[in-house]
Amino acid sequence: MMQDDKVIVCEKLTKRFGDFIATNEITFNVHKGEIFGFLGANGAGKTTAMRMLCGLSSPSSGKATIAGYDVYTQTELIKKNIGYMSQKFSLYENLTVRENIEFFGGIYGLSDERIKSKTDELLRVLGLKSEANKLVASLPLGWKQKLSFSVAVLHDPQIVFLDEPTGGVDPVTRRQFWDLIYEAADRGITVFVTTHYMDEAEYCNRISIMVDGRMEVLDTPTNLKHSFQARSMDEVFYQLARGAKRGD
Amino acid sequence: MEAVVVKNLTKTYGKEKTVAVDDVSFSVNKGELFGLIGPDGAGKSSIFRMLTTLLLPDGGSASVDGHDIVRDFRQIRSSVGYMPGKFSLYQDLTIEENLHFFATVFGTTIEENYHLIQDIYVQIEPFKNRRAGKLSGGMKQKLALCCALIHKPTTLFLDEPTTGVDPVSRKEFWEMLKRLKEQHITILVSTPYMDEASLCDRIALIQGGKILSIDTPQNIVNAYPDRLLAVRAHEMYRLLKALESYPAILSSYAFGEYAHATLADTDTEALQAYLRGQGLTGVEVKDADVTIEDSFIKLLH
Amino acid sequence: MKQFLAFVRKEFYHVLRDRRTLLILFGMPIAQILIFGFALTNEVKDSEILVVDYAKDNASWELLTKIGSSRYFNIRQAALSHQEILSTFRQGKIKAVVVFPEGFNEDLLHHNKAQVQLIADATDVNTANMITNYLSSIILDYQNQVNANLQMPYRITPEVRMLYNPQLKGAHGFVPGVMALVLMLVSVMMTAISIVREKETGTMEILLVSPFKPVLVIFAKAFPYLALSLVNVTAILLLSVFVLDLPVKGSVPLLFAESTLFIITCLALGIFISIKTESQQIAMLISLMGMLLPTMMFSGFLFPIENMPVPLQVISNIVPSKWFYIIVKSIMIKGLGISMLWKETLILLGMTLFLLLISLKSFKIRLQ
Numbered sequence: 001m002m003q004d005d006k007v008i009v010c011e012k013l014t015k016r017f018g019d020f021i022a023t024n025e026i027t028f029n030v031h032k033g034e035i036f037g038f039l040g041a042n043g044a045g046k047t048t049a050m051r052m053l054c055g056l057s058s059p060s061s062g063k064a065t066i067a068g069y070d071v072y073t074q075t076e077l078i079k080k081n082i083g084y085m086s087q088k089f090s091l092y093e094n095l096t097v098r099e100n101i102e103f104f105g106g107i108y109g110l111s112d113e114r115i116k117s118k119t120d121e122l123l124r125v126l127g128l129k130s131e132a133n134k135l136v137a138s139l140p141l142g143w144k145q146k147l148s149f150s151v152a153v154l155h156d157p158q159i160v161f162l163d164e165p166t167g168g169v170d171p172v173t174r175r176q177f178w179d180l181i182y183e184a185a186d187r188g189i190t191v192f193v194t195t196h197y198m199d200e201a202e203y204c205n206r207i208s209i210m211v212d213g214r215m216e217v218l219d220t221p222t223n224l225k226h227s228f229q230a231r232s233m234d235e236v237f238y239q240l241a242r243g244a245k246r247g248d
Numbered sequence: 249m250e251a252v253v254v255k256n257l258t259k260t261y262g263k264e265k266t267v268a269v270d271d272v273s274f275s276v277n278k279g280e281l282f283g284l285i286g287p288d289g290a291g292k293s294s295i296f297r298m299l300t301t302l303l304l305p306d307g308g309s310a311s312v313d314g315h316d317i318v319r320d321f322r323q324i325r326s327s328v329g330y331m332p333g334k335f336s337l338y339q340d341l342t343i344e345e346n347l348h349f350f351a352t353v354f355g356t357t358i359e360e361n362y363h364l365i366q367d368i369y370v371q372i373e374p375f376k377n378r379r380a381g382k383l384s385g386g387m388k389q390k391l392a393l394c395c396a397l398i399h400k401p402t403t404l405f406l407d408e409p410t411t412g413v414d415p416v417s418r419k420e421f422w423e424m425l426k427r428l429k430e431q432h433i434t435i436l437v438s439t440p441y442m443d444e445a446s447l448c449d450r451i452a453l454i455q456g457g458k459i460l461s462i463d464t465p466q467n468i469v470n471a472y473p474d475r476l477l478a479v480r481a482h483e484m485y486r487l488l489k490a491l492e493s494y495p496a497i498l499s500s501y502a503f504g505e506y507a508h509a510t511l512a513d514t515d516t517e518a519l520q521a522y523l524r525g526q527g528l529t530g531v532e533v534k535d536a537d538v539t540i541e542d543s544f545i546k547l548l549h
Numbered sequence: 550m551k552q553f554l555a556f557v558r559k560e561f562y563h564v565l566r567d568r569r570t571l572l573i574l575f576g577m578p579i580a581q582i583l584i585f586g587f588a589l590t591n592e593v594k595d596s597e598i599l600v601v602d603y604a605k606d607n608a609s610w611e612l613l614t615k616i617g618s619s620r621y622f623n624i625r626q627a628a629l630s631h632q633e634i635l636s637t638f639r640q641g642k643i644k645a646v647v648v649f650p651e652g653f654n655e656d657l658l659h660h661n662k663a664q665v666q667l668i669a670d671a672t673d674v675n676t677a678n679m680i681t682n683y684l685s686s687i688i689l690d691y692q693n694q695v696n697a698n699l700q701m702p703y704r705i706t707p708e709v710r711m712l713y714n715p716q717l718k719g720a721h722g723f724v725p726g727v728m729a730l731v732l733m734l735v736s737v738m739m740t741a742i743s744i745v746r747e748k749e750t751g752t753m754e755i756l757l758v759s760p761f762k763p764v765l766v767i768f769a770k771a772f773p774y775l776a777l778s779l780v781n782v783t784a785i786l787l788l789s790v791f792v793l794d795l796p797v798k799g800s801v802p803l804l805f806a807e808s809t810l811f812i813i814t815c816l817a818l819g820i821f822i823s824i825k826t827e828s829q830q831i832a833m834l835i836s837l838m839g840m841l842l843p844t845m846m847f848s849g850f851l852f853p854i855e856n857m858p859v860p861l862q863v864i865s866n867i868v869p870s871k872w873f874y875i876i877v878k879s880i881m882i883k884g885l886g887i888s889m890l891w892k893e894t895l896i897l898l899g900m901t902l903f904l905l906l907i908s909l910k911s912f913k914i915r916l917q
Contacts, residue, residue, distance in 0.1 A: 141288050168440045169288065170287035182502075186485045186486075199541075203504060
């Protein structure tokens with residue numbers, strides 16, 4: 001891959017809380033349009049690392065640029081160029097579908113015209129036209145997840161961070177969700193996914209696994225399974241994380 | 249001998265009578281590890297809550313250890329163990345205090361049934377003076393299981409015990425369940441994760457309040473009617489698009505690094521040629537091992 | 550019984566381990582007593598008043614000295630026009646103005662009818678009322694003196710005497726009020742929140758699916774708050790006796806008995822709220838808006854009920870704190886016994902029984 005198509009560049013990124021090293025010198029790159037899986041057991045340092053990458057927390061040492069912006073000095077620019085979706089919170093349950101889209105469009109500074117055209121486009125693509133004026137709370141979980149992903153990429157960010165995006169939905173709905181992810185990646189949006197579920201991890205182009213603050217492995221699912229002589233990613237993870245010292 | 253018998257159980261909620269559980273029937277044998285597998289909102293928790301006498305059914309009947317869930321709720325309450333969906337212990341009490349409290353509430357002592365929980369408890373005992381709120385997900389789950397077991401229940405209801413827990417803890421948890429089975433405790437467990445289905449003796453696949461299929465995991469997989477293909481190429485998104493446009497395609501969907509597909513014919517060569525013709529590289533087509541997830545997808549269509 | 554005790558112990562752990570709960574439980578009564586006792590007293594002390602003396606004669610001077618010697622007022626003299634008086638008021642530095650018209654002494658001696666003008670800043674009505682009352686009584690007092698000197702045979706002089714609280718100490722009225730307030734907060738809000746918390750965390754589900762009787766769960770949860778509330782009553786009484794210097798005139802055991810009754814009323818209310826709500830925030834909101842506010846408004850502790858419009862007076866009767874406030878005030882300050890308070894006590898008892906009954910009726914042994 002070419003040098004200039006790296007959208008996440010991390011070099012020895014470290015975060016300390018007193019004596020505790022939450023994230024210990026992690027080094028990796030993520031390319032444009034890649035679906036990158038970021039895995040680790042509870043307390044392995046995933047959340048801390050992700051906060052640094054999103055510009056929410058300043059690293060203790062090391063270097064990182066996100067979408068070309070420095071995580072120390074250009075956090076505001078980083079925030080403008082990324083999207084974020086978590087299973088826990090993404091949409092306002094007591095606003096309607098349309099109001100949610102308009103709200104998040106407004107937050108990211110889209111013009112009124114653009115919000116309007118984006119809203120119509122989204123409602124059409126997601127097949128939510130007849131639900132546009134219904135409260136988000138009344139939607140099934142699968143639709144909420146699809147909607148919140150679409151809202152997270154509403155402003156065409158360079159990178160979208162997904163924090164355990166598809167827990168608890170049926171396999172068909174989950175695939176519809178992954179179709180959206182593939183489509184976004186095809187448009188050149190880089191997708192950065194954290195998850196506990198290894199079958200979900202297998203959808204990623206490359207996977208990294210963190211253990212006790214370090215990034216132990218980084219490769220494609222096929223290569224990882226091959227080098228650990230494992231049948232599934234679950235086994236790979238188990239072999240790596242079994243020896244972990246830290247819990248959360 | 250049947251530990252749990254469910255007959256035409258129905259539950260609706262609210263004024264709009266939203267159906268959460270729709271005419272569900274199944275039975276679980278004594279000492280069996282039975283799994284309710286389905287996504288959020290499928291009705292798993294409602295079934296568990298009716299069986300543990302927390303909710304009244306709107307139709308049908310059920311019994312646990314021969315006790316009717318409506319009439320004999322007192323007997324059921326003193327004989328079953330229940331682990332609700334979310335972590336439900338006292339966060340501000342230590343491991344030991346939690347366990348002691350639940351033992352006392354159930355009219356027993358830790359010592360009396362220590363043999364039941366020993367296996368699990370030794371793993372968290374070094375931290376027994378730590379507050380439950382400060383434990384890792386896996387440790388919380390172990391403690392919750394200890395608390396649900398401390399009164400030596402005949403039947404154990406575990407509602408999504410592995411949700412939000414990392415893979416290592418999940419694996420350990422299922423191993424604990426296998427060992428509990430040896431103590432002849434009937435275990436009903438629910439989970440949204442298809443890959444956990446194969447660890448149960450028998451499973452019920454459930455969606456929208458209805459049971460799609462009940463059998464052993466192996467039988468469910470064996471009953472898959474079509475030849476299932478695993479297809480891969482370098483670019484997944486374009487592969488999925490290409491598969492959708494293939495004339496003889498019946499179904500296709502992503503499955504990890506592969507796409508799974510069923511065809512109207514048996515000509516895999518033609519499929520490969522077609523995909524290459526679409527400009528895809530690294531094309532590979534082979535027979536797939538059917539999983540519970542494939543069966544579930546098939547049943548949903 | 551063993552189960553019950555395990556429950557009570559657990560509940561104490563919850564309370565003792567949560568700093569916020571501890572703060573509300575024990576910090577608040579102390580803070581309230583001190584705030585109401587010292588900072589917010591409605592005594593009129595060292596009020597700045599302005600005197601405009603057009604008379605400048607013997608009588609006006611005598612009366613002025615009399616006002617000035619009272620510890621309630623600080624006098625500033627000035628010769629101002631009516632306009633200037635108004636602008637001084639606007640600056641907000643003075644509370645009242647006393648104007649002596651020309652020939653004050655003359656009028657008093659010869660016409661037996663003199664006039665003094667009192668102008669008060671009524672933006673704070675209570676203070677204005679009090680100041681004019683004080684000033685009037687000082688003037689009456691002086692009049693009395695003058696009349697006595699003149700040896701007038703017959704004159705009716707209204708005598709103002711502050712009953713039960715001769716030094717006009719504000720804290721007197723506040724201690725019973727604070728007691729009602731604190732007990733409301735601790736017993737209603739804390740009980741409601743602690744039960745709802747078990748619903749929220751899911752532990753209530755486990756407790757229901759146990760051989761422990763569901764009703765006992767509720768009682769076991771309420772019991773520790775009864776104990777803690779009694780500790781609070783003790784703390785408030787100790788503070789009021791030793792810090793605010795306000796002794797309990799009546800029977801202390803009676804005071805505790807009545808407090809226990811009121812605490813049970815509150816616990817029943819708390820239980821009822823917890824049964825009807827699903828989240829801690831809502832339980833808290835209802836406790837605050839539905840219980841604390843009426844206590845402040847309708848117990849007679851901040852606003853005299855007699856001055857309220859009739860509909861509000863009627864409403865005040867259903868607020869339990871009102872009756873508790875009357876009872877505590879009567880015991881602490883007037884030193885009355887149960888023979889004088891049986892009516893209020895009966896009303897409170899009736900309310901308690903009613904609330905207990907409806908909370909037990911609405912309690913369900915299942916979810917929803």
